[in-house]
Amino acid sequence: MLNLLSGFVEELRRAGLPVSLTEHLDAAEAVHHIPIEDREALKYALGATMVKSASHWHAFETAFDIYFARGLGTGDDGTPGPGSPGQGDESRLPGDQRGQQGGGAMDQMTPEELAALLYQALLQGDQPLMRLVARQAVTRFAGIEPGRPVGGTYYLYRTLRNLDLDAVLARLVGQAKRERQDDGDLSTLDERLLGDEYRGRIDQLKKAVEDEIRRRLVEDRGAEALAKSIRKPLPEDLDVMHATRDELATLQRALRPLSRKLAVRLARRRRHRRRGPLDFRATVRRSLSTGGVPVEPRFRHPRPAKPEIVVIADISGSVASFARFTLHLVYAIQSQFSKVRSFVFVDGLDEVTRFFERADDPADAVQKINTEADVVWVDGHSDYGHALGVFFDHFGGEITHRTSVLVLGDARNNYHASEDWVLAELRKKARHLYWLNPEPKDYWGSGDSIISEYGQHCDAVVECRTLRQLERFVGDLE
Amino acid sequence: MTTTTDPLGLGDIGPARFDSIPTVRDGLAGVGYLADEGIAGVVYLADRLAKPVLVEGPAGTGKTQLAKSVAELTGSRLIRLQCYEGLDESKALYEWNYRKQLLRIQAGQVLAEADLGAGPDHHSPTWAELEEDIFSEDFLLTRPLLEAIRADTPVVLLVDEVDRVELETEALLLEVLSEYQVSIPELGTVQATRLPMVFLTSNNTRELSEALKRRCLYLHINYPDIDRERDIVRHKVPGISDELADQVARIVRSLRTIDLRKLPSVSETLDWARTLVVLGISSIDATTARDSLNILL
Numbered sequence: 001m002l003n004l005l006s007g008f009v010e011e012l013r014r015a016g017l018p019v020s021l022t023e024h025l026d027a028a029e030a031v032h033h034i035p036i037e038d039r040e041a042l043k044y045a046l047g048a049t050m051v052k053s054a055s056h057w058h059a060f061e062t063a064f065d066i067y068f069a070r071g072l073g074t075g076d077d078g079t080p081g082p083g084s085p086g087q088g089d090e091s092r093l094p095g096d097q098r099g100q101q102g103g104g105a106m107d108q109m110t111p112e113e114l115a116a117l118l119y120q121a122l123l124q125g126d127q128p129l130m131r132l133v134a135r136q137a138v139t140r141f142a143g144i145e146p147g148r149p150v151g152g153t154y155y156l157y158r159t160l161r162n163l164d165l166d167a168v169l170a171r172l173v174g175q176a177k178r179e180r181q182d183d184g185d186l187s188t189l190d191e192r193l194l195g196d197e198y199r200g201r202i203d204q205l206k207k208a209v210e211d212e213i214r215r216r217l218v219e220d221r222g223a224e225a226l227a228k229s230i231r232k233p234l235p236e237d238l239d240v241m242h243a244t245r246d247e248l249a250t251l252q253r254a255l256r257p258l259s260r261k262l263a264v265r266l267a268r269r270r271r272h273r274r275r276g277p278l279d280f281r282a283t284v285r286r287s288l289s290t291g292g293v294p295v296e297p298r299f300r301h302p303r304p305a306k307p308e309i310v311v312i313a314d315i316s317g318s319v320a321s322f323a324r325f326t327l328h329l330v331y332a333i334q335s336q337f338s339k340v341r342s343f344v345f346v347d348g349l350d351e352v353t354r355f356f357e358r359a360d361d362p363a364d365a366v367q368k369i370n371t372e373a374d375v376v377w378v379d380g381h382s383d384y385g386h387a388l389g390v391f392f393d394h395f396g397g398e399i400t401h402r403t404s405v406l407v408l409g410d411a412r413n414n415y416h417a418s419e420d421w422v423l424a425e426l427r428k429k430a431r432h433l434y435w436l437n438p439e440p441k442d443y444w445g446s447g448d449s450i451i452s453e454y455g456q457h458c459d460a461v462v463e464c465r466t467l468r469q470l471e472r473f474v475g476d477l478e
Numbered sequence: 479m480t481t482t483t484d485p486l487g488l489g490d491i492g493p494a495r496f497d498s499i500p501t502v503r504d505g506l507a508g509v510g511y512l513a514d515e516g517i518a519g520v521v522y523l524a525d526r527l528a529k530p531v532l533v534e535g536p537a538g539t540g541k542t543q544l545a546k547s548v549a550e551l552t553g554s555r556l557i558r559l560q561c562y563e564g565l566d567e568s569k570a571l572y573e574w575n576y577r578k579q580l581l582r583i584q585a586g587q588v589l590a591e592a593d594l595g596a597g598p599d600h601h602s603p604t605w606a607e608l609e610e611d612i613f614s615e616d617f618l619l620t621r622p623l624l625e626a627i628r629a630d631t632p633v634v635l636l637v638d639e640v641d642r643v644e645l646e647t648e649a650l651l652l653e654v655l656s657e658y659q660v661s662i663p664e665l666g667t668v669q670a671t672r673l674p675m676v677f678l679t680s681n682n683t684r685e686l687s688e689a690l691k692r693r694c695l696y697l698h699i700n701y702p703d704i705d706r707e708r709d710i711v712r713h714k715v716p717g718i719s720d721e722l723a724d725q726v727a728r729i730v731r732s733l734r735t736i737d738l739r740k741l742p743s744v745s746e747t748l749d750w751a752r753t754l755v756v757l758g759i760s761s762i763d764a765t766t767a768r769d770s771l772n773i774l775l
Contacts, residue, residue, distance in 0.1 A: 018688070020688075020692055022692055023692060026527065026529070026695075029527055030523050030526075030527060033522070033523060033526040033527070034499065034519070034522075034523070035498070035499075038499075040515050040516075040519075041499055041515070041519050044515065044516040044519040044520060045519060045520075045523055047516075047696070048516075048519070048520045048523060048531075048695040048696055048697060049523075049695060049696075051696060052532075052691040052692075052694075052696045053691075053696075054534060054535075054682075054698045054700075057698065189729075189762075189763065189764040189767060192732060193725075193728045193729060193732055196728070196731060196732045196735060197728065200704075200731075260683065261682070261683060261684050261685065264683045264684055
């Protein structure tokens, strides 16, 4: 057990969770106190001692499922409860024959029967039956090839595609509607609730399928190898430019608490960091309690410095998701800046501040920007030179010594003229000029990237690929 | 496993408060707190490992209530330290009672003058004696943390919203949390006679320090799943029908899947359910839902 635990801790660390030695010891100690056969309790015991942040829970859970897969020396291998059809034959099979050639009653079922069983399972929310169906579906559809170093995403996709869950969902809702029609109308509210109910069950089924695939992969190649192919960066370390749609959704969720935290921190620091000038009256008043000796000087509260921010963002295809996050974050903590103006460009340039001012939710605003902003001038390929030129002609006069200018983009200019004199001018007028580049540093200056040409005029060029880097940068803005 | 060794150097960590995880769960249910597997497990471990529990999660999911319920379950006194920005040592740990000390010194002077005629063998107290006198426990004002440590009855210590104090103040807690002791320079170290159970809650407005997190068990309380929420509603709202409780739980779950700025919490669910009961509504349709939804959101 302790060896297994050490391996598990290693894996957590590789996945980026900061597990300290004391926490490892605590976990080892905690394991003694819980009944060893209780998988859930084990999970929470390990979680409580080693995972100290809610955003890391998902990574922990994934690793846990791999290292302490169902059926690990315990009776709980997802054997269905009594009363489920097909269960008798299925559970008599030893685990390792249950793979592709297993021959229980379910394996002789026609696809139609399996689909009917799936439908029943979802209709009744019958968990054991769902697990059974999931196992069978994986056997039939996933086509797992032993020994291949994969994480199973493709197997999952293949299985789910064959189950066609969207159609099943529609059928479930339709069925429920027809039943209810007999005793009165089904209001939209009820319909919505039913839909959510079934969607929840389908998610459970997906989870069961995923578990099953993982279990088989662990059997095939061992926990450590699988963990390696399945490992994902933590939300704050995800590369924004290459995130998948699901990952982007995760990022989106992470962004709101993050921006709230950032706002609190900025406000606090602005309040506490520096003392203002000596407050003479307060000092004298205070000195009365020490017999007129000014033992403890008092200071005025400093005026909080709230910078003005101008964001100029490239929203061409290659860096769009990055620009979106940055705009999001800047607007989410808008209260910490005295003024925020934002401009987006591809080869033309448009001001988009108005979208943020009208929208309640930054997400809506971003949506609008993508559809309404007038950013294409000629062909829709980034032209930094032209965009900067337009910016300077129209808005250059509004840059003052209080303004911090942020340029977001990869500086891939498609071999147009760089017009870097604009940045030199901006630098002279503005308080700070920063360039945030969402590309890895190694790629800077390769191909049509002219970041060094622009960079020489900036106060700093910052590599900004993850939320963590972005947060750090915005937190340090003054 | 057999010998309860002493991994933390705490001496005897005292008799176990709970037998097993299910006992915790049933016990908490008995005092009206419906815990899920995770919550019960962590509370059980906190007792066995003698470690504080750091509870995080969205507002209104019963973080503070957990500490109260555990106190009720174990028959302990609840000592609560509400954190706020600017909390310092003298409010959290202890403070010397300056006024009383001052009085003591003045009284000493007065008495000495009165005693002058009493005879040559009487002597007024030396400075050392006086110092020892005025820095004794009589002049100590205990604040929640010290009080929890010194209590000889069972105690549950609740440090509420610990994320509100500044990073530097957090360090105050560390000694109490890991060693269950408080050092007072003038008096020495006060050790806990009985280890209190400690709960810290945080609304996650900032990242807590690693040092603090390392010393605690971490428990994230999220919104309950539908079955638990339904049970909570049934349990906490007297006179609600099962059908209505079920409907309430389902509607709230649906609401939580929408991307709202603030999701309805458990306490708001309860408020809503109570309102529905008071209004005499036995089944929710779209109109009643819309009309009373302002309670929920």
